[in-house]
Amino acid sequence: MMFNLIALICLILTFLLGRILIKFKYGEIVLRGLSILIFAYKVVWYVINNVRGHFSIPVEISSISYFMVSAILTFKISKLFNIAAFFGTSAGMGFFLFYLIAGFIVSGNFTVGEFLISNFSHGYLLLAGIYLTAKNNFIKSNKMSIWVTILGMLFWALLFFDVQQRGITFVYYLIKPTYLFIFNSLYLNIMIMVLFYCFIILLFYLWIKLYFKINNKVFRV
Secondary structure (H helix, E strand, O other): OHHHHHHHHHHHHHHHHHHHHHHOOOHHHHHHHHHHHHHHHHHHHHHHHHHOOOOOOOOOHHHHHHHHHHHHHHOOOHHHHHHHHHHHHHHHHHHHHHHHHHHHHHHHHOOHHHHHHHHHHHHHHHHHHHHHHHHOOOOHHHHHHHHHHHHHHHHHHHHHHHHOOOOOOHHHHHHOHHHHOOOOOHHHHHHHHHHHHHHHHHHHHHHHHHHHHHHHHHOOO
């Protein structure tokens, strides 16, 4: 229950900080400085782990988003702001919603310190998403770049997921749906998998559509 409470507090603080940052004259500079910090931290973390012999490569959607969002903001790649905004919002909100609802079931997998770091990292993603969503009016044609990025993330995860030891994560359920093979018939199992991917595509489509509607509503000059 403690993890649920920590997630709730961090989520509220992130939204409050987002509102302040949107109105702050130098909000973009602050966010860019935070992006440089996150980008450097993640690079150092992966380098140290690999040097120590623990082969590590980001494959989870949020892990990839750390690098993608922070790099886009660090180097101010404005043409990719829509991607940073969408995945920052998605990964950040996805993390907090999960732990608000089911944080108690995984509390034994982390220390409080590790969980606080995860909250800070995902809070950054959500903060970046909130700020970019409010400050940019993304046109409809940008939806295609979101789809390309999603497919790229899934392909990357499929290539490297089995290279290192890891627990079952969110991306596992997307790229390795063998848990759906409940029938003795290969044909039926394939049909279930096809239906599963149709459902996932529909969910992504609806979320992308909703996100762009939200962007048009909250956009501020």
